[in-house]
Amino acid sequence: MVRSKELSEAFRKKIVDVYESGKGYKKISKELVISHSIVQKIIYKWRTFKTTANMARSGCPSKFTPRADRKMLKDVSENPKISSRDLQQAFATVYAT
Secondary structure (H helix, E strand, O other): OOOOOOOOHHHHHHHHHHHHOOOOHHHHHHHHOOOHHHHHHHHHHHHHHOOOOOOOOOOOOOOOOHHHHHHHHHHHHHOOOOOHHHHHHHHHHHOOO
């Protein structure tokens, strides 16, 4: 399933403003041409956290930089039969601190 792009914070604030004016989820969704479940989730987040901004997501940050990812993909595409140990040693020599 493809993830859609996030709504802008200004648009989410607009949804909250329309909700505060007294309209329900279905009327807001028809007026702004978005799903009523999205409206419901935005209002729930606003009620719970008093914000419409993006919040931190769970998960560890990546150990590799985008540059290191590209280098690793290049090495593997040039030599598909390279072992993981050899790839680690190549990275240790290139990215040694």
